[in-house]
Amino acid sequence: AQSVSQHNHHVILSEAASLELGCNYSYGGTVNLFWYVQYPGQHLQLLLKYFSGDPLVKGIKGFEAEFIKSKFSFNLRKPSVQWSDTAEYFCAVILYGQNFVFGPGTRLSVLP
Amino acid sequence: SQTIHQWPATLVQPVGSPLSLECTVEGTSNPNLYWYRQAAGRGLQLLFYSVGIGQISSEVPQNLSASRPQDRQFILSSKKLLLSDSGFYLCAWSVRRTGGNYEQYFGPGTRLTVT
Numbered sequence: 001a002q003s004v005s006q007h008n009h010h011v012i013l014s015e016a017a018s019l020e021l022g023c024n025y026s027y028g029g030t031v032n033l034f035w036y037v038q039y040p041g042q043h044l045q046l047l048l049k050y051f052s053g054d055p056l057v058k059g060i061k062g063f064e065a066e067f068i069k070s071k072f073s074f075n076l077r078k079p080s081v082q083w084s085d086t087a088e089y090f091c092a093v094i095l096y097g098q099n100f101v102f103g104p105g106t107r108l109s110v111l112p
Numbered sequence: 113s114q115t116i117h118q119w120p121a122t123l124v125q126p127v128g129s130p131l132s133l134e135c136t137v138e139g140t141s142n143p144n145l146y147w148y149r150q151a152a153g154r155g156l157q158l159l160f161y162s163v164g165i166g167q168i169s170s171e172v173p174q175n176l177s178a179s180r181p182q183d184r185q186f187i188l189s190s191k192k193l194l195l196s197d198s199g200f201y202l203c204a205w206s207v208r209r210t211g212g213n214y215e216q217y218f219g220p221g222t223r224l225t226v227t
Contacts, residue, residue: 044218051213104155
């Protein structure tokens with residue numbers, strides 16, 4: 001069965017530090033890839049998505065992610081985090097015709 | 113634009129009582145609908161999904177059931193709640209875009225506490 005792993009359970013950074021959250025999936029076929037963010041007390045929101053084309057995708061709030069097919073990875077990055085980026089981040093994968101599979105989430109705490 | 117509603121936002125129920133959580137979607141037709149449970153540190157667990165009225169697939173055997181009486185309505189139920197049913201329940205819908213790509217969007221969730 002397909003699975004999604006996220007490398008870190010909890011990441012703690014200071015403001016202005018660079019961020020990279022790892023995401024790997026287990027399936028080698030055609031996939032759609034997503035990052036969702038959940039700010040404290042709020043909905044899950046779509047941060048960015050990859051369907052096809054340029055493997056470097058840009059999302060909201062300065063986030064970007066790179067799809068590396070050979071590594072089955074879709075890591076999330078931001079060059080300079082802010083305190084307001086404190087949230088939980090979920091990577092998700094969907095295979096064509098199947099259901100979404102979510103990673104366990106990474107909690108990001110940004111210290112002011 | 114599409115919106116998704118869930119209610120109630122929070123719920124406290126005693127063990128053994130029934131449950132009914134409702135989810136409705138506006139602005140789209142024939143969506144795929146999903147119920148997830150979110151547990152801290154464990155991500156999202158898919159409970160049920162539905163591709164159409166009356167069509168329910170269960171991903172995890174449990175004390176819960178789901179129904180889809182209308183195209184844009186998805187209900188999560190239980191006849192007798194257990195303590196282990198406590199959690200944060202999310203409804204989601206997905207749509208297939210041009211080119212066969214899917215996107216999924218989430219409701220605000222219901223925090224259920226079983227006492």
